[in-house]
Amino acid sequence: MQPLTGFRDFLPPACAERNYIFSKWRETARGYGFVEFDGPLLEELDLYKKKSGDEIVRQLYEFVDKGGRPVALRPEMTPTLARIVAAEHRQFRKPLKWFSIPQVFRYERPQRGRLREHFQLNCDIVGEESPEADTELIALAIDVVRAFGFTSRDFVVRISDREFWTELLKLEKVPPERWEETLQTIDKSEREPREKTQERLGKLAGPVFEIFEKGGESAKLNKIIENLRMRGLGDFATIDVRIVRGLAYYTGVVFEVFDRGGKFRAIAGGGRYDQLIAQLSDNAISLPALGFAIGDVVLGEMIRSNPAAREQMERIFASERAVEIYVVIAKEDQREHAIAMMQQLRDRGYRVDYSLGEAKVARQFRLAEQTGARFAIVFGDEWPHVGLKDLATAKQESIAHDKVLARLASISA
Amino acid sequence: MQPLTGFRDFLPPACAERNYIFSKWRETARGYGFVEFDGPLLEELDLYKKKSGDEIVRQLYEFVDKGGRPVALRPEMTPTLARIVAAEHRQFRKPLKWFSIPQVFRYERPQRGRLREHFQLNCDIVGEESPEADTELIALAIDVVRAFGFTSRDFVVRISDREFWTELLKLEKVPPERWEETLQTIDKSEREPREKTQERLGKLAGPVFEIFEKGGESAKLNKIIENLRMRGLGDFATIDVRIVRGLAYYTGVVFEVFDRGGKFRAIAGGGRYDQLIAQLSDNAISLPALGFAIGDVVLGEMIRSNPAAREQMERIFASERAVEIYVVIAKEDQREHAIAMMQQLRDRGYRVDYSLGEAKVARQFRLAEQTGARFAIVFGDEWPHVGLKDLATAKQESIAHDKVLARLASISA
Numbered sequence: 001m002q003p004l005t006g007f008r009d010f011l012p013p014a015c016a017e018r019n020y021i022f023s024k025w026r027e028t029a030r031g032y033g034f035v036e037f038d039g040p041l042l043e044e045l046d047l048y049k050k051k052s053g054d055e056i057v058r059q060l061y062e063f064v065d066k067g068g069r070p071v072a073l074r075p076e077m078t079p080t081l082a083r084i085v086a087a088e089h090r091q092f093r094k095p096l097k098w099f100s101i102p103q104v105f106r107y108e109r110p111q112r113g114r115l116r117e118h119f120q121l122n123c124d125i126v127g128e129e130s131p132e133a134d135t136e137l138i139a140l141a142i143d144v145v146r147a148f149g150f151t152s153r154d155f156v157v158r159i160s161d162r163e164f165w166t167e168l169l170k171l172e173k174v175p176p177e178r179w180e181e182t183l184q185t186i187d188k189s190e191r192e193p194r195e196k197t198q199e200r201l202g203k204l205a206g207p208v209f210e211i212f213e214k215g216g217e218s219a220k221l222n223k224i225i226e227n228l229r230m231r232g233l234g235d236f237a238t239i240d241v242r243i244v245r246g247l248a249y250y251t252g253v254v255f256e257v258f259d260r261g262g263k264f265r266a267i268a269g270g271g272r273y274d275q276l277i278a279q280l281s282d283n284a285i286s287l288p289a290l291g292f293a294i295g296d297v298v299l300g301e302m303i304r305s306n307p308a309a310r311e312q313m314e315r316i317f318a319s320e321r322a323v324e325i326y327v328v329i330a331k332e333d334q335r336e337h338a339i340a341m342m343q344q345l346r347d348r349g350y351r352v353d354y355s356l357g358e359a360k361v362a363r364q365f366r367l368a369e370q371t372g373a374r375f376a377i378v379f380g381d382e383w384p385h386v387g388l389k390d391l392a393t394a395k396q397e398s399i400a401h402d403k404v405l406a407r408l409a410s411i412s413a
Numbered sequence: 414m415q416p417l418t419g420f421r422d423f424l425p426p427a428c429a430e431r432n433y434i435f436s437k438w439r440e441t442a443r444g445y446g447f448v449e450f451d452g453p454l455l456e457e458l459d460l461y462k463k464k465s466g467d468e469i470v471r472q473l474y475e476f477v478d479k480g481g482r483p484v485a486l487r488p489e490m491t492p493t494l495a496r497i498v499a500a501e502h503r504q505f506r507k508p509l510k511w512f513s514i515p516q517v518f519r520y521e522r523p524q525r526g527r528l529r530e531h532f533q534l535n536c537d538i539v540g541e542e543s544p545e546a547d548t549e550l551i552a553l554a555i556d557v558v559r560a561f562g563f564t565s566r567d568f569v570v571r572i573s574d575r576e577f578w579t580e581l582l583k584l585e586k587v588p589p590e591r592w593e594e595t596l597q598t599i600d601k602s603e604r605e606p607r608e609k610t611q612e613r614l615g616k617l618a619g620p621v622f623e624i625f626e627k628g629g630e631s632a633k634l635n636k637i638i639e640n641l642r643m644r645g646l647g648d649f650a651t652i653d654v655r656i657v658r659g660l661a662y663y664t665g666v667v668f669e670v671f672d673r674g675g676k677f678r679a680i681a682g683g684g685r686y687d688q689l690i691a692q693l694s695d696n697a698i699s700l701p702a703l704g705f706a707i708g709d710v711v712l713g714e715m716i717r718s719n720p721a722a723r724e725q726m727e728r729i730f731a732s733e734r735a736v737e738i739y740v741v742i743a744k745e746d747q748r749e750h751a752i753a754m755m756q757q758l759r760d761r762g763y764r765v766d767y768s769l770g771e772a773k774v775a776r777q778f779r780l781a782e783q784t785g786a787r788f789a790i791v792f793g794d795e796w797p798h799v800g801l802k803d804l805a806t807a808k809q810e811s812i813a814h815d816k817v818l819a820r821l822a823s824i825s826a
Contacts, residue, residue: 001500001694004484007453009497011504012511015449031759033736033766033784036428040420040530041454041516042474042486061455063476066520071417073455084422087414091424093783095769098425103454107479117453130770143759230749231756281414323446336643343644346444346556353446356508356538356545370506371446 006116018119020313021296021303022101024147025121029099032140034123037098039080045070047079051276053180053248059106073105077122078249078273078291079280085126085289086281094127094287113265113298123270124291126277131220134253134272134290135227141257141268141292142228142236148303149312152235155267159224159255160243162271164216168207180248187244216241224253249273255292264302268294325408326368326391327354330361330380337401338379341386344405377404419529431532433726434709434716435514437560438534442512445553447536450511452493458483460492464689466593466661472519486518490535491662491686491704492693498539498702499694507540507700526678526711536683537704539690544633547666547685547703548640554670554681554705555641555649561716562725565648568680572637572668573656575684577629581620593661600657629654637666662686668705677715681707738821739781739804740767743774743793750814751792754799757818790817 003009010018026036045062061073074080077100085096100122110116123140125133138157145155165186169179182201186208189197198205221239228237245254254271258264270292278286303309325345329338338354345352353371355364361380368376369391378387382398388407389396399407416422423431439449458475474486487493490513498509513535523529536553538546551570558568578599582592595614599621602610611618634652641650658667667684671677683705691699716722738758742751751767758765766784768777774793781789782804791800795811801820802809812820 001496003453004455004457004478004482005480007455009453009493009501010451011497011501012448012450015451015513018451019449027762030735030764031762033764035425035735036432037425038423038428038431040416040422042417042420042518042530044417061478065417065474067418069417080422083414084424088422088424093780097766105455117455125769128769132769136769139756227752230752232753233756322443322448339640339643340645343552343646349440349444351443351446353510356541356549357543367506 004116006110008115008117016317017300017303017313018296020316021148021299022119025099025101025144025294028144028147029121029123029140031143032097032123032136034097034099034140036100037081037084038100038102039074039077039084041074041103042071043074043080043083045072047083047280048072048075051079051082051249051279053184053246055184055246056106059108061105061107074102075106076104076247077102077120077293078124078247078276081122081124081126081291082273082276082280082289085287086277086285089126089285089287095133096124096126098126099123113301115297119296120293122291122293124289126289127287129274129288131223131253132227135224137270137290137292138224138237138255139228139231139233141255141270141294142233144294145257145267145299146236148299149309150302150306153260154302154306155236155257155259157237157255157257158240158243159221159237159253160216160239160241161218161221161253162244162250163252164211164218164241165244168204168211172204172207174204183244184246186242187246190242211241215239220253243269245269245271249276249279251275253290257294259302263305264298267298267302268292321351321372321374323353323371323373324351324375325353326364326371326373326376327352328361328364328368328376328378328387329354329358330364330378332358334379334383337383337386338377341377341379341401341404345408348405350408375408417529419523421528421530429730430713430716430726431709433729434561434712435532438512438514438557438707441557441560442534442536442553444556445510445536445549447510447512447553449513450494450497451513451515452487452490452497454487454516455484456487456493456496458485460496460693461485461488464492464495464662464692466597466659468597468659469519472521474518474520487515488519489517489660490515490533490706491537491660491689494535494537494539494704495686495689495693495702498700499690499698502539502698502700508546509537509539511539512536526714528710532709533706535704535706537702539702540700542687542701544636544666545640548637550683550703550705551637551650551668552641552644552646554668554683554707555646557707558670558680558712559649561712562722563715563719566673567715567719568649568670568672570650570668570670571653571656572634572650572666573629573652573654574631574634574666575657575663576665577624577631577654578657581617581624585617585620587617596657597659599655600659603655624654628652633666656682658682658684662689662692664688666703670707672715676718677711680711680715681705734764734785734787736766736784736786737764737788738766739777739784739786739789740765741774741777741781741789741791741800742767742771743777743791745771747792747796750796750799751790754790754792754814754817758821761818763821788821 056075105117185200250271251274252272256269257267272290274288327342376389385398386401387396469488516532518530598613663684664687665685669682670680685703687701740755789802798811799814800809
């Protein structure tokens, strides 16, 4: 009777929380002029084998379908985006500013903040080389987190540039086939003992640790920070060369969002992947691109553990009544009138409920209160008048049935 | 570069159409007091093997996960709902009125109106025996289709009762293990030549054809039709014994929604499945239940082919601007001011875009118009004044930069 390990049932309260997160995501991305797209949940296995990097491929939900095709549940959205853009970009003015809210799947050991499925907001800009695009994307990542009530005391974006590291790898003559592994080691270094990183890096350990200590500066990153300051978002960002990102396809500026308290995993992350579309299209199309993703699991934990963020969410839940009007049938011979009225109310957009089975009047009122309805409309002896009861004040007025709609409209106005 | 056969890429225009459908679905279900839930996309294979019937099981996307578990992509939502309700129902007042919008998957030959994936609105009532619940559910199914601008000239709900058929099977002493196959044959009879149905039914053909001709009547169905009339929905419904539904678990009233013109497959369908929760919980919990599903593929085709429905959709698209305000940077030294203003506008909920790369002023205005923005704000020589241009009328006013927000608010109000 349980869902699979690492998968979630969304009972109505959890689903409301998810819808709240999705709606803030959509609202913020649209504020930046992003438009929504989506792709298939299942893709050809090759799409990921080629481009996502070994770690993701090891964690794929992959199988052979009934037609003999090797397929996989999407572990991330970027390969799908790159595939769609390579095929369809001519229809659209560049730069594209696209977002999506895919569910993604990875077979790994479930642990706090990491399940086998989660939802992500993905925001990508395609067809723009200028660092202003990197800034726009980072600003959006910041505003997506701010939308939930978090401030610069709660979180920070750590910004880096893969070119720090790829230039070092070139300088040290590391063969290209070892780059991915080396970048992964640098990416993981914060979460592992220094000795382990040292051992894995071998003769590279010295120069890498030197860069860690001295930090990084570049005209490009300084410009990004300066532009974030113009937006009033300077307090949310810092340069940090340790950020590398685990995925294979990043080429330039990369960033990750963390809570200041260090209690959670990375909340969000992304960067530039200028080569991916060319690689997927066998160099038929070359378009610079960059994007980030934020997941619902860590974000949900953060919201629940932050009083201001939780209060904002609960305030919105309280303002959304599942039921606005409850129809009480006090006399069974009034059912016909009650049901006709209910349909009229629903046609006008009110959320209306009633007791499907026959029930005592007291019980119907109790149900009305439990649903959180604002009004009850009572059909009883007074027909063609009905009772309109405000369930908060318990005040009831008698009103001609054909005046109810106008009366409700005047109260809402 | 293509998606898998039978799977869809949702480019922004298609995604907007999908969001329009989802939003009408949510709005209508909530109008009936339904609350949203969701379950996992992947479930244990057994959940479907036991209860969904042979046809669905043959079409499952099934595989063994990396932990050795036989699993399947959900082909329908009802088994997940039944599993969740059996485990969690004590937390909730009955009857439950729950809806969900799952994506579901079946490996079958893709054809018009039927892909290998689609989205469904599922609405279910759990814990209510009275036929008023059947009526409430059928009324919701009607209103879900009406929400897109369709009338009783466009579609009809055909209502039946499986008990017509199960009573016949009992009477004719058909062994229970042959019921499912027989019901499937009756279900398919409309889409197959009479001879084929006759051959499959054998000695049952006579009594079955007799019921087809004479039609069905029952106190229960008449009560449902009468209640739909009270709601003003009588014109949308008819009794039709040929409706059986393909799934194994239905026990009582069943119904399907069709376009009057007969151009499309069934738009929606559902019914009572009073035994399913007991079966899934090994008789630990018994709760009467009923539900229906409507898919996005046939509905989308119907909307696009019906002038009134298409016009309603396009009117809503036209009213939703992807970009409201476009920021034009006429002098590069004004970028700082432009970007600061943009952030203020976005913080107040406006959808704002600008040119990420440096561009000539004429080109920026062209981009502004292409995005469909209502206003451009121009940062040039006049600072601390800026230009506020109405892109529909081409009228431009000069305004102090710190008065822009108030001016925009007064125009919107």
